[in-house]
Amino acid sequence: xxxxxxxxxxxxxxxxxxxxxxxxxxxxxxxxxxxxxxxxxxxxxxxxxxxxxxxxxxxxxxxxxxxxxxxxxxxxxxxxxxxxxxxxxxxxxxxxxxxxxxxxxxxxxxxxxxxxxxxxxxxxxxxxxxxxxxxxxxxxxxxxxxxxxxxxxxxxxxxxxxxxxx
Amino acid sequence: xxxxxxxxxxxxxxxxxxxxxxxxxxxxxxxxxxxxxxxxxxxxxxxxxxxxxxxxxxxxxxxxxxxxxxxxxxxxxxxxxxxxxxxxxxxxxxxxxxxxxxxxxxxxxxxxxxxxxxxxxxxxxxxxxxxxxxxxxxxxxxxxxxxxxxxxxxxxxxxxxxxxxxxxxxxxxxxxxxxxxxxxxxxxxxxxxxxxxxxxxxxxxxxxxxxxxxxxxxxxxxxx
Numbered sequence: 545x546x547x548x549x550x551x552x553x554x555x556x557x558x559x560x561x562x563x564x565x566x567x568x569x570x571x572x573x574x575x576x577x578x579x580x581x582x583x584x585x586x587x588x589x590x591x592x593x594x595x596x597x598x599x600x601x602x603x604x605x606x607x608x609x610x611x612x613x614x615x616x617x618x619x620x621x622x623x624x625x626x627x628x629x630x631x632x633x634x635x636x637x638x639x640x641x642x643x644x645x646x647x648x649x650x651x652x653x654x655x656x657x658x659x660x661x662x663x664x665x666x667x668x669x670x671x672x673x674x675x676x677x678x679x680x681x682x683x684x685x686x687x688x689x690x691x692x693x694x695x696x697x698x699x700x701x702x703x704x705x706x707x708x709x710x
Numbered sequence: 711x712x713x714x715x716x717x718x719x720x721x722x723x724x725x726x727x728x729x730x731x732x733x734x735x736x737x738x739x740x741x742x743x744x745x746x747x748x749x750x751x752x753x754x755x756x757x758x759x760x761x762x763x764x765x766x767x768x769x770x771x772x773x774x775x776x777x778x779x780x781x782x783x784x785x786x787x788x789x790x791x792x793x794x795x796x797x798x799x800x801x802x803x804x805x806x807x808x809x810x811x812x813x814x815x816x817x818x819x820x821x822x823x824x825x826x827x828x829x830x831x832x833x834x835x836x837x838x839x840x841x842x843x844x845x846x847x848x849x850x851x852x853x854x855x856x857x858x859x860x861x862x863x864x865x866x867x868x869x870x871x872x873x874x875x876x877x878x879x880x881x882x883x884x885x886x887x888x889x890x891x892x893x894x895x896x897x898x899x900x901x902x903x904x905x906x907x908x909x910x911x912x913x914x915x916x917x918x919x920x921x922x923x924x925x926x927x928x929x930x931x932x933x934x
Contacts, residue, residue, distance in 0.1 A: 632820055651794075
């Protein structure tokens with residue numbers, strides 16, 4: 545499988561290593577080359593310095609047609625945009641965006657984008673640890689995400705256009 | 711009309727100011743507190759010092775009753791999320807995003823942003839208008855020599871259209887070697903018939919440019 549990871553933080557780096565060990569081709573992007581120090585010295589995948597919300601950068605890194613695309617930077621909006629770019633423009637199979645704001649995580653899950661929310665995860669886990677009841681939210685919202693994006697909107701827009709023509 | 715402006719940089723500030731002056735109801739969101747205070751001092755208490763990307767604060771700003779949300783921060787990803795949240799979460803009828811990377815325009819449109827303003831595209835368009843397209847373009851010079859690499863677009867009226875290189879009077883010290891046709895560069899043979907829209911790539915000394923111009927560009931009218 546071709547796996548693209550945007551954001552080489554702790555999570556991005558360990559996942560890059562794990563996916564590579566499992567025999568996948570890994571491309572990892574970060575805006576700072578220093579971030580790649582977190583990768584093990586044995587990492588043979590492709591570490592690319594660049595903005596993962598820039599289509600040209602992603603294409604140059606070879607992200608198109610990837611099987612898995614993980615947007616894991618520290619910026620919710622950057623993740624959401626990179627993930628939507630991957631779905632709409634790069635023909636990527638499965639896409640996941642980390643969105644730490646619970647409101648945004650739920651809103652984008654409603655739009656069909658698979659999201660993982662650290663705030664929800666930690667809240668539920670810690671409440672469970674303390675023996676309190678939790679919201680029992682799934683760790684990944686809309687995991688089968690088939691992002692409807694523009695189609696969703698075009699479907700809404702068409703009747704309006706037809707009315708204005710008539 | 712109730713307009714929610716997100717981003718209190720120069721664009722957001724002047725936009726809010728003009729809208730207030732023309733009698734609209736305006737709320738401006740700016741996450742930098744110092745900047746928010748400064749704007750409030752100048753145009754009044756219409757500023758919310760919070761991040762307009764957060765659902766919670768959009769709700770506080772009254773996004774659910776906004777007629778228009780204008781996302782004018784300096785970051786494309788923020789502007790996209792603000793418009794999508796406004797559209798899908800708050801049912802705002804009209805969303806406007808500032809787009810800095812012109813390549814993002816298509817994606818934003820596709821994702822449902824109603825209107826896009828791209829300063830980069832506008833300035834680019836203005837510059838391109840000023841470049842005469844009926845001229846020879848210099849692509850570069852060949853290392854240390856006086857040979858120039860030149861591109862000649864064949865526009866209607868060019869005397870080269872319908873003719874082959876061997877039928878043209880190519881000046882001494884100059885040669886035509888490739889043609890870009892429908893986006894693809896192919897080597898030019900002496901018998902290749904040139905067509906309108908072709909871009910002929912030539913190499914030659916600066917002094918034969920005038921003659922080359924006469925052969926390839928002629929008196930073609932500038933386009934646009």
